[in-house]
Amino acid sequence: MTAPLRSDAVRVRAPGKLNVYFEVGPLLDDGYHAVASAYQAVSLFEDVWAVPANDFRLEVIGSVDVSAVPLDDRNLALRAARILAQHTGYEGGVHLTIDKHVPVAGGMGGGSADAAAVLVACDALWGTEVGSAELQRLAARLGADVPFALMGGTAVGLGRGDRLSPALATGRFEWVIVLAEGGLSTPAVYRELDRLRTRSAAIGHPSTGAIRLAPTAGPHDDDADPVVATGVLHALRAGDAEDLAGHLHNDLQEAALSLRPELSDVLDLGDRAGALAGIVSGSGPTVAFLAADLESALELQVTLSAAGYSALHVHGPVPGARLI
């Protein structure tokens, strides 16, 4: 790893996430969807180093393909640094190095983890002492998944996913994730979901998606806002992997599979190889399998790797963005 060894560098680690439950409400007038998400932070981390500087600069290295990561102000990490400087009136800058392990555009919130890490790193580096409630508010301005990357653990997110409350989870869940080559654009996956829902409504097949179609016009009915199924929360609270496996759900999965049909082969293989259940993570294309215990997870990882997939064992929950 070629990260800075400077003694004045601040280093922060932030986790990637899995959505163990993800329900998507109808398309709203503002172009967004209300969602209900049960997030779990997992042990695949982004490390960020921040060193004092007069300007803002970013370098990205890592174990995943980082060639698609923008290095200008489109990068969420640089935007996080600028938003904190603006909010606090800090007049200097920062040089950031991100060591990336969360797959880019993989549905695991890597960019959001970077942004959360930068908020914590710059706050420490600049001595701005922004409180955690204020950091959460800045995080929500950066993106729907950024507040969760700050909080970590296990949590329920409503609204756009950013209205967060911590969820009690006991024990440790063992996951095997399968990385895909190339990412999936989150907006493209949502568009595909809307297309599939409109199509199934038109042909009179009220699939899961079509049931959630909004009444044609007018304001969105609050009663229709999605919620996280109580079975998920029970399973998390009990630390019961088998029970949680029966409740894994992702409304974006059908759309991700429609854009990447080959992900069905991965899900089938994991199923045959002893996973309790498999799910597309967020908007994909990363696939996550829940295993019964550590030994099963390691066996599953070996089987998937032998079949030529890039499979990693991770566990959750883990803490949110923190200084290390």
Ligand code: ATP
């Ligand atoms: P999301 O669901 O929030 O889109 P994701 O986990 O699927 O997240 P990310 O790796 O967070 O995907 O990034 C999605 C896109 O955002 C990338 O394709 C890239 O163009 C842009 N991006 C901006 N900042 C970053 C960053 N720090 N790391 C990775 N991608 C970034």
